[in-house]
Amino acid sequence: MANKATGQDSRRRIIDELIATGVPAGAAAGSGRRGRPLLASLYIIIPLLAIVTLMGLRESPNPAQGTPAGSAAERQTTSRGEFAISAQNISFDTNKLRLQAGAETVINFENRDASSIRHNVAIYEDEDANDPIFQGKIIPGGSDIDYEFTAPASGEYFFRCDVHPSMNGTVVVES
Numbered sequence: 001m002a003n004k005a006t007g008q009d010s011r012r013r014i015i016d017e018l019i020a021t022g023v024p025a026g027a028a029a030g031s032g033r034r035g036r037p038l039l040a041s042l043y044i045i046i047p048l049l050a051i052v053t054l055m056g057l058r059e060s061p062n063p064a065q066g067t068p069a070g071s072a073a074e075r076q077t078t079s080r081g082e083f084a085i086s087a088q089n090i091s092f093d094t095n096k097l098r099l100q101a102g103a104e105t106v107i108n109f110e111n112r113d114a115s116s117i118r119h120n121v122a123i124y125e126d127e128d129a130n131d132p133i134f135q136g137k138i139i140p141g142g143s144d145i146d147y148e149f150t151a152p153a154s155g156e157y158f159f160r161c162d163v164h165p166s167m168n169g170t171v172v173v174e175s
Helices: 002-021 037-059
Strands: 074-076 082-087 096-100 104-111 122-124 132-135 143-150 155-160 168-174
Touching: 132 143
Parallel strands: 074 096, 082 104, 096 168
Antiparallel strands: 104 143, 122 132, 122 155, 155 168
16 A cells, blocks of 8 residues: 555656646656657647747748848839839838939839838938928838839938838939
8 A cells, every 4th residue: 555655646746846847747757647659749849840930930031022121132223213112010121222313213112011001102302301302102001002203313312101210211313
């Protein structure tokens, strides 16, 4: 009878220790449950796979979306004076635009945020944003627009989203 009580005390101590350390009791050897090593492995493998998958999704951009938001990528107009810029996660996908002075310019702007989040692209003389050169229409998330305007004279200017002024960058206009 003493052996039975000692065995139960030993099992109880192991189970209490495992619970205190966060290991599921069913996954413990000697807990009285046998023949479930696969189940025990799943308690560890499934959360690890979930974490690795989520980390991978956060770190690698969707190739269809181009450069990740917040990057220092530069957008330069093509020979036809066109380029694309997008907004996602309340951030532009570039912080530098390069235009040709006096050229007819088209900005293909895509708002990739949720429909409740509105954005635009506006170009100003400087960071004070008092003197607009061009102010694009504010559009809801999930939509896009082509902004057409004539690029200003050579120089360095400022662009931003008028709804979220922290979304901004530099416009370099060259002859």
